[in-house]
Amino acid sequence: MVGDVEYAVPITRVKEIANPLAIAALPHPPLSVVGVADYRGEVVAVVDLRTRFGLAPAPQSRRTKWIVVDVSGHHLAFVVDAVTDVFGTGGADLRPAPALGSGNEARGVAGVANHGKALVFVLDTARFRDIVEPLASAGKIGPTVPPRALPSGAER
Secondary structure, three states, rough: OOEEEEEOOOHHHHHEEOOOOOEEEEOOOOOOOEEEEOOOOEEEEEEEHHHHOOOOOOOOOOOOOEEEEEEEOOOEEEEEEEOOOHHHHHOOOEEOOOOOOOOOOOOEEEEEEOOOOOOEEEEEEHHHHHHHHHHOOOOOEEEOOOOOOOOOOOOO
């Protein structure tokens, strides 16, 4: 849940649903990036989906969660208001999302699915590369695969 709207992430992209961790601020981050965090020894970017979707900030509560996902070989944490459950589409195809603009206005929605009687917007994690790749190139976040150990005496 983000605000009053249900969103979903393909389970194949989800690493973990976690409680929020301490966040370190970045200078001049992309608009929806609230900072970075140490997630199991890896520095990950933290994206506030309320900001990404144009909603007013909300105070963190017991229900606030992070959905840690894989994006282009890097982990990214989505801050959400709550996680309600895990569900499948029963093999049904995603329906196209309504046109939401282009670029940042598209906000990463891949399509729409039904869950019970509600419509659920399914996020396309690949559309978050615009956040991950510049941070990774600048060395501000780490890869999901740890670097291989170098032989003794070797330097990077």
